[in-house]
Amino acid sequence: xxxxxxxxxxxxxxxxxxxxxxxxxxxxxxxxxxxxxxxxxxxxxxxxxxxxxxxxxxxxxxxxxxxxxxxxxxxxxxxxxxxxxxxxxxxxxxxxxxxxxxxxxxxxxxxxxxxxxxxxxxxxxxxxxxxxxxxxxxxxxxxxxxxxxxxxxxxxxxxxxxxxxxxxxxxxxxxxxxxxxxxxxxxxxxxxxxxxxxxxxxxxxxxxxxxxxxxxxxxxxxxxxxxxxxxxxxxxxxxxxxxxxxxxxxxxxxxxxxxxxxxxxxxxxxxxxxxxxxxxxxxxxxxxxxxxxxxxxxxxxxxxxxxxxxxxxxxxxxxxxxxxxxxxxxxxxxxxxxxxxxxxxxxxxxxx
Amino acid sequence: xxxxxxxxxxxxxxxxxxxxxxxxxxxxxxxxxxxxxxxxxxxxxxxxxxxxxxxxxxxxxxxxxxxxxxxxxxxxxxxxxxxxxxxxxxxxxxxxxxxxxxxxxxxxxxxxxxxxxxxxxxxxxxxxxxxxxxxxxxxxxxxxxxxxxxxxxxxxxxxxxxxxxxxxxxxxxxxxxxxxxxxxxxxxxxxxxxxxxxxxxxxxxxxxxxxxxxxxxxxxxxxxxxxxxxxxxxxxxxxxxxxxxxxxxxxxxxxxxxxxxxxxxxxxxxxxxxxxxxxxxxxxxxxxxxxxxxxxxxxxxxxxxxxxxxxxxxxxxxxxxxxxxxxxxxxxxxxxxxxxxxxxxxxxxxxxxxxxxxxxxxxxxxxxxxxxxxxxxxxxxxxxxxxxxxxxxxxxxxxxxxx
Numbered sequence: 001x002x003x004x005x006x007x008x009x010x011x012x013x014x015x016x017x018x019x020x021x022x023x024x025x026x027x028x029x030x031x032x033x034x035x036x037x038x039x040x041x042x043x044x045x046x047x048x049x050x051x052x053x054x055x056x057x058x059x060x061x062x063x064x065x066x067x068x069x070x071x072x073x074x075x076x077x078x079x080x081x082x083x084x085x086x087x088x089x090x091x092x093x094x095x096x097x098x099x100x101x102x103x104x105x106x107x108x109x110x111x112x113x114x115x116x117x118x119x120x121x122x123x124x125x126x127x128x129x130x131x132x133x134x135x136x137x138x139x140x141x142x143x144x145x146x147x148x149x150x151x152x153x154x155x156x157x158x159x160x161x162x163x164x165x166x167x168x169x170x171x172x173x174x175x176x177x178x179x180x181x182x183x184x185x186x187x188x189x190x191x192x193x194x195x196x197x198x199x200x201x202x203x204x205x206x207x208x209x210x211x212x213x214x215x216x217x218x219x220x221x222x223x224x225x226x227x228x229x230x231x232x233x234x235x236x237x238x239x240x241x242x243x244x245x246x247x248x249x250x251x252x253x254x255x256x257x258x259x260x261x262x263x264x265x266x267x268x269x270x271x272x273x274x275x276x277x278x279x280x281x282x283x284x285x286x287x288x289x290x291x292x293x294x295x296x297x298x299x300x301x302x303x304x305x306x307x308x309x310x311x312x313x314x315x316x317x318x319x320x321x322x323x324x325x326x327x328x329x330x331x332x333x334x335x336x337x338x339x340x341x342x343x344x345x346x347x348x349x350x351x352x
Numbered sequence: 353x354x355x356x357x358x359x360x361x362x363x364x365x366x367x368x369x370x371x372x373x374x375x376x377x378x379x380x381x382x383x384x385x386x387x388x389x390x391x392x393x394x395x396x397x398x399x400x401x402x403x404x405x406x407x408x409x410x411x412x413x414x415x416x417x418x419x420x421x422x423x424x425x426x427x428x429x430x431x432x433x434x435x436x437x438x439x440x441x442x443x444x445x446x447x448x449x450x451x452x453x454x455x456x457x458x459x460x461x462x463x464x465x466x467x468x469x470x471x472x473x474x475x476x477x478x479x480x481x482x483x484x485x486x487x488x489x490x491x492x493x494x495x496x497x498x499x500x501x502x503x504x505x506x507x508x509x510x511x512x513x514x515x516x517x518x519x520x521x522x523x524x525x526x527x528x529x530x531x532x533x534x535x536x537x538x539x540x541x542x543x544x545x546x547x548x549x550x551x552x553x554x555x556x557x558x559x560x561x562x563x564x565x566x567x568x569x570x571x572x573x574x575x576x577x578x579x580x581x582x583x584x585x586x587x588x589x590x591x592x593x594x595x596x597x598x599x600x601x602x603x604x605x606x607x608x609x610x611x612x613x614x615x616x617x618x619x620x621x622x623x624x625x626x627x628x629x630x631x632x633x634x635x636x637x638x639x640x641x642x643x644x645x646x647x648x649x650x651x652x653x654x655x656x657x658x659x660x661x662x663x664x665x666x667x668x669x670x671x672x673x674x675x676x677x678x679x680x681x682x683x684x685x686x687x688x689x690x691x692x693x694x695x696x697x698x699x700x701x702x703x704x705x706x707x708x709x710x711x712x713x714x715x716x717x718x719x720x721x722x723x724x725x726x727x728x729x730x731x732x733x734x735x736x737x738x739x740x741x742x743x744x745x746x747x748x749x750x751x752x753x754x755x
Contacts, residue, residue, distance in 0.1 A: 036406060036407065036568060038550075039405075039406035039407075039547060039548065039549075039550040040356075040404065040405050040406040040407075040550060041406075041550065042406065042548075042549055042550030043356075043358070043405035043406040043520070043549075043550035043551065043552070044356065044405065044550075045550070050440075050441070050442075051438055051439065051440045051441075052428065052438070052439045052443070053436055053437070053438050053439075054425055054426070054428045054431060054432065054436060054437040054438075054439070055431065055432060055435070055436035055437070058431075069471075070468075070471075072468050072473055072474055073468040073469060073471075076464060076465045076468045076469075077465075080454055080457065080461075080465055083456070083457060083461070084454060084456045084457065152451060152452060153451060153452040153469065155429065155451075156429065156445075156447050156448045156451035156452070157429070157445065157447075157451055157452050157469050157470065158427045158428035158429045158443065158445060159469055159470075159471070226376075227376065227377060227378045227381060228376040228377055229376075229377040229378050229379065230378070233378070345431065346430070346431035346433075347431075349424065349429050349430050350368055350430070
């Protein structure tokens with residue numbers, strides 16, 4: 001009781017001369033109230049603070065803003081992914097190059113001695129496609145499971161979770177850069193010259209495949225939280241998808257002729273070609289081959305002097321416009337994927 | 353000056369679906385489509401609360417009352433099913449210390465990763481790096497992989513990063529209990545520093561002491577609803593009141609059940625009523641520390657009984673005995689005649705601090721045979737308007753003089 005009295009007295013002395021006393025709602029807390037006002041003033045003095053809304057539906061714009069604010073986190077997550085993968089191996093990053101180098105060597109032996117298809121320097125044609133495909137496949141596969149794998153963070157820390165899916169694409173891109181070193185080494189070894197005048201085509205092509213991969217990554221990572229076998233389904237589909245783009249076969253000789261002469265299931269051939277190019281990976285793969293392999297017409301190495309068309313004879317304009325179409329469609333898909341992600345995100349913490 | 357609202361909780365509801373069996377694969381979902389029974393559980397129901405900037409607000413409630421869910425909604429980990437939370441400023445949530453640490457990475461790398469997860473920029477981390485390491489007391493181990501850290505080191509690093517994130521709003525979920533006493537004290541000191549900087553703190557705890565020590569206001573949650581709020585003292589009182597009403601099983605209840613079993617068949621004297629009286633009776637539901645209290649006990653004897661002993665106990669909410677005595681100790685043998693009577697136990701002063709206390713009385717023979725016992729339903733609450741904490745209201749005076 002003595003304590004109460006003491007605080008009441010202090011309140012009496014606290015009254016300001018103009019009679020503006022604090023609300024007498026809880027008179028015993030006047031010193032505490034004064035303390036609070038001081039603290040509120042200090043809080044206000046710290047200046048502008050961004051507001052954040054946590055609700056079932058958060059506007060798309062707000063989510064993009066928050067994604068942008070977390071860009072440093074994106075870098076750290078990509079770095080983490082790469083470090084964790086190679087932390088304990090002596091050769092470190094070399095491993096990520098050794099694997100594709102070995103693949104290249106094996107395919108070189110295979111297509112030169114056992115399965116000669118007559119296309120000169122075929123490994124380079126093939127590897128140009130593999131580069132793109134590995135980037136795409138690694139992004140999508142690792143992103144699909146990323147939310148589930150990172151359940152520990154998702155359940156305990158608040159951050160835009162799409163970052164995790166995007167970081168999968170980011171780290172796949174870093175591996176893509178390592179693998180590019182391998183193809184450069186092989187091109188030097190074979191003294192195979194890329195088309196320097198068309199090298200700028202790589203920019204729209206990469207942009208297109210990255211945005212497309214990001215769209216799938218964001219969508220699948222969210223779905224996989226609810227349907228855990230999405231992961232396996234994606235694996236199987238990706239394997240089939242690989243063959244839908246001209247990676248291990250020449251486009252012009254087989255595909256183009258085949259598609260324009262036959263019709264499958266009564267689908268006319270013009271539609272077949274259209275379907276073939278509806279695969280967003282195809283134009284990107286073909287752009288890479290266009291730049292790195294750069295051989296349209298040549299002579300077969302198997303039957304001397306027999307003319308051979310390896311790639312489609314399209315001009316740069318065709319490649320550019322195809323890639324831009326893929327980019328445009330992918331941007332729409334990414335928008336859709338982010339929307340779906342936003343809807344599904346609300347229950348992540350409880351589903352995991 | 354009305355302070356700005358730092359955290360505005362608007363009609364927040366959160367529903368969890370509890371399935372008997374949760375299906376995760378596409379195959380199972382298709383197989384069980386449309387006939388997977390579930391129960392809706394509303395962890396939060398239309399909770400609204402405004403936390404002004406600079407306030408420290410405690411959230412108290414029983415396990416499962418929705419405290420942690422609310423905290424997760426405020427920090428943005430869960431999205432509410434309905435309603436929204438608007439937060440002004442950077443939020444750092446200390447729900448689990450060291451969440452998101454990568455065991456393969458070094459302490460240094462984890463500081464950067466974790467800080468950026470919590471929303472701190474690299475430049476800021478560079479600036480605070482030494483502070484963080486010093487606070488965690490990990491100077492020698494900072495370049496070791498985190499997987500070789502002891503759990504104490506892990507937690508220290510987690511806390512050090514979180515409090516250095518420089519949040520405007522700090523959300524804490526009972527993490528202060530971790531670590532050794534020294535570190536707990538350090539954390540508490542850090543939190544007080546935060547308060548003085550005018551940062552907003554939302555704090556979940558079971559400990560009434562901590563609420564009183566740190567919080568300006570507190571809200572009481574029960575079954576997902578906001579039961580009440582007020583100053584720390586009011587809220588603690590509300591909480592105790594709520595606990596008592598909702599009949600949390602305590603030791604007292606168990607002991608009564610036991611008593612029930614060995615009640616003598618022959619009961620010549622029984623308790624018929626009991627009530628309490630203090631200066632505030634009728635005007636307020638609680639008493640203040642140091643007020644007098646009288647316990648009236650009505651009894652009825654079916655035959656004259658000699659050598660009756662009345663026992664009296666005051667227990668805290670957990671069932672621990674705070675005070676117990678009986679009329680035999682008072683050296684006052686009582687011979688009850690047939691008919692009804694009343695005995696008053698008077699306490700000149702009840703020097704107790706916050707809490708709900710139950711009063712139990714019993715009648716037994718001088719030989720120890722229990723005739724009757726009332727133990728559960730009568731209680732009184734004490735609300736302490738001052739800042740002192742603990743159980744007993746000692747009279748204290750502080751004299752300061754220059755020496």
